Amino acid sequence: MSERAKNTAAPRKGIVLTGAAVIVLVLAAIAWFVWPRPSGSIVLKTGSPQHLVTIAIDSPRIGSTAIDITVTDRTGATKDHAAVRIQANQPLMGQAGQSIAAMATGPGHFHAASVPLMMTGPWELRLSIDEHDSVDELVVPIWVGG
Structure with a gap:
């Protein structure tokens, strides 16, 4: 060379x-x-003029997931006599799930055992908080992974 x-x-x-x-x-x-990573829970906080709400989603992945909801008034006092319903909607596909009653697990604490999230992408969790004298509606955006 x-x-x-x-x-x-x-x-x-x-x-x-x-x-x-x-x-x-x-x-x-x-x-x-x-x-792929193991899915972990996520915690979201939101509010309205009447309520502060914390939402813990067990697994924001395709399938059914458990959701825990904590509801207080604006001063932080728990809402003992409220009824909470949750509905998962997929706005891009026009897909709306059934409204599910969250069971009271303690003062201001509610649990929905199986909320269906059936595809990836943006979803909305629609919460209805009924205190018998007023109903508060909240929409919380989430992203569902595969």
């Missing part, structure tokens, strides 16, 4: 190795972002 061929082969080898390293790093980054 001539001296000139040796001098040009070394830089090409370095470029190839650098390019391969970049490709490996890009593939590793893509794998990191798309690799």
Whole structure:
């Protein structure tokens, strides 16, 4: 091999190795972002002029999930005699689930054992808080993953 061929082969080898390293790093980054992760619960907080609401969603993934709801008035006092209903709607597809009564589990605490989220994408949780003298309606956006 001539001296000139040796001098040009070394830089090409370095470029190839650098390019391969970049490709490996890009593939590793893509794998990191798309690799399935165990779904964890999420907690959302919202409110209205009458209520402060905390929503804990067991698993924001396709399928049925449990949802816990805490309702207080604006001062933080629990709502002992309220009735809470929840409905999951998928607005892009015009899909609306059944309204589900959340069972009271303690003062101001409610539990819906099985709320269906049947496809990925944006959803709305529609909450209805009925205190017998007034009804408060709230809409909470969520994202459902695969």
